[in-house]
Amino acid sequence: MIGELLVLYNTLFNYFLLKFTQEITGLYVKRSRLILSAFCSGLIASILHHSLIGAVISFVVLIGVAFSFKIETLMRQGTVLFIATFFLGGLLTSLLPFLLNQTDFIFFILCTSIAFLSLSAIHLKWRQMKQEKIQHSFVVDCELELFQKIYSLKGFIDTGNECVEPMSQKPVHFLSYKAVSKNLPDDFNEALQKWDAKDPYQLGMFPAYVYPKIRILTLSTVQKEKSTTIAFRFDRLKISGNTDKVLFDEYVVFTRNDARYPQDAQMILHVLAL
Known part of the structure; x- marks a missing residue:
């Protein structure tokens, strides 16, 4: 009975x-193959658990059956698996004095829970770091020329931003009002404060030099809700970073809430800025 439990563990x-290694390295493998590999390696480890050669054979079989016996696989997936095994083994060893005081069933539940939760936490953190x-x-430096003034901004190219001005089909970018409000022309700033989305075509508050640059847009949110907003055609936008571009006569929409801008950006750029 002890042998069967050891194989099961x-x-x-x-x-x-193996599942953790698969997720980290991005190599798809069928679940049945992972289970077969885990069982074969577990069986070898249970039989030769006092032998260093047995541990090596068990490790090679674990990697080989799951991912293939190629040198490249042994190096890539094997490295991730070795680090994960070392971490998990150290964690369980440090908790062993507490775990040994439990019944066999509780011991099994606690060990498997610790293994699952710890590897899941590492995987989640790794995904967050990768996403970051x-x-x-996609973070770039922006130099925006709008109404004969230049603003230096931190931009983020959003691959999900495909908004365009309907008539010209030119891209629409989003600009944090808070980032530029103090430097906007006073007459334009006051007019922007007075503009009401409920009566969007009432534009008498804007100075004459702004009229040719105004467009009223209807935008859809992620929740499929529609909102009416006002866009302004800028003169020039110079982008510097992983991509270097100069854009002319496209549009910006001022946003009040920039708390959700990724990477503390001040401007969300259209996908075509890539």
């Missing part, structure tokens, strides 16, 4: 480790 922990890295690659 090893198989279960091997499966957790990807987002950071």
Whole structure:
């Protein structure tokens, strides 16, 4: 009975480790193959658990059956699996004095829970870091020329922003009002404060030099709700960073709430800015 339990423990922990390695390295493998690999390795480890050679064979079989016996696989997936195994083994060893005081059933439940939760937490943190890295690659420096004034801003190219001005089909970008409000022309700033989305075509409050640059747009939110807003055609937008571009005569929409702008950006750029 002890031997069967040992095989079960090893198989279960091997499966957790393989699933973690698969998610981290992005290599798709069928679940049945992962289970087979976990069982074969667990069986070898249970039989040769006092042998260093047995541990090496078990590790190679675990990687090989799941992902293939190629050198490249052994290096890439094997490295991730080794680090995860080392971490999980150290964690369980440090908690062993507490775990040994439990019944066999509770011991099994606690060990598997610790393994699952710890690997899940690492995977979640890794995904967040990866997402942060990807987002950071879309951060650019912007020099916006609007109403004969130049603003230096931190921009973020949003691949989900496909908004365009209907008549010209030119891209629409989003600009944090808070980032530029103090430097906007006073007459324009006052007019912008008075403009009412409920009566969008009432534009008498804007100075004459703004009229040719105004467009009234209807935008859809992620929740499929429609809202009416006002856009302004800028003179020039210079983008510097991973991508270098100069854009002319496109549109910006001022936004009041920039708390959700990624990477603390002040301007959300259209996908075509890539």
